[in-house]
Amino acid sequence: MSLILLIEDEPELVRVLRAYLEKSGFQVESAYRGDTGLSLWQHKRPDLVILDLNLPGMDGLDVAREIRRQGNTPIIMLTARVEESDQLIGLELGADDYITKPFSPRIVVARVRALLRRAQGGSTPARILRAADLEIDLDAHTVTRGGQEIPLTPTEFDLLVTLAEQPGRAFKRLQLLEALQGAAYAGYERTVDAHIKNLRAKLEPDPKHPRYIETVFGVGYRFAK
Ligand code: CA
Numbered sequence: 001m002s003l004i005l006l007i008e009d010e011p012e013l014v015r016v017l018r019a020y021l022e023k024s025g026f027q028v029e030s031a032y033r034g035d036t037g038l039s040l041w042q043h044k045r046p047d048l049v050i051l052d053l054n055l056p057g058m059d060g061l062d063v064a065r066e067i068r069r070q071g072n073t074p075i076i077m078l079t080a081r082v083e084e085s086d087q088l089i090g091l092e093l094g095a096d097d098y099i100t101k102p103f104s105p106r107i108v109v110a111r112v113r114a115l116l117r118r119a120q121g122g123s124t125p126a127r128i129l130r131a132a133d134l135e136i137d138l139d140a141h142t143v144t145r146g147g148q149e150i151p152l153t154p155t156e157f158d159l160l161v162t163l164a165e166q167p168g169r170a171f172k173r174l175q176l177l178e179a180l181q182g183a184a185y186a187g188y189e190r191t192v193d194a195h196i197k198n199l200r201a202k203l204e205p206d207p208k209h210p211r212y213i214e215t216v217f218g219v220g221y222r223f224a225k
Pocket residue numbers: 008009010052053054055
């Protein structure tokens with residue numbers, strides 16, 4: 001049974017979301033403050049975190065940054081802020097998906113399911129993808145280079161697989177968004193840029209001169225041949 005950590009300071013929202021998630025077969029822990037939410041994450045190591053942006057104690061963005069510094073737990077951000085920039089900052093910090101308030105609890109449950117499926121590798125047949133000097137295990141959802149694992153979030157992993165499956169092919173940002181199945185990004189193609197930036201930071205010896213993921217000007221990205 002997957003454990004979901006819900007960090008949200010609106011009691012009514014917590015009550016409703018908890019009820020929906022539990023009805024859908026998830027175990028739920030919740031915190032009303034950012035700082036207590038973070039320590040709960042450290043102690044319980046949940047399978048997924050649903051994180052509000054505006055929180056007492058510690059801002060949601062700081063909580064996301066801290067979780068990413070210490071691990072790869074999938075994060076869905078809840079945001080009442082309409083500014084695209086806040087959502088982009090969240091994605092740059094490594095959140096995998098975001099949902100803008102107000103939302104239907106059913107949507108949240110659907111996104112949780114989709115993200116957990118991606119994080120756990122889904123039902124893909126056992127397959128190792130070798131691209132350049134990277135070894136991508138589609139089953140275990142791990143990327144290694146020279147035996148060293150490069151820890152990636154589910155979104156970064158899916159992006160890398162999409163690109164590396166067809167080296168040399170240029171993908172439009174929109175095509176990459178579509179490849180991130182289950183993650184409805186409301187058509188913000190720039191969110192791809194944020195994920196690519198994170199992916200390069202982890203993968204590339206010199207992110208300013210990428211040797212794996214090249215930018216194709218006016219189109220998008222491709223995995224180097
Ligand atoms: Ca709030």
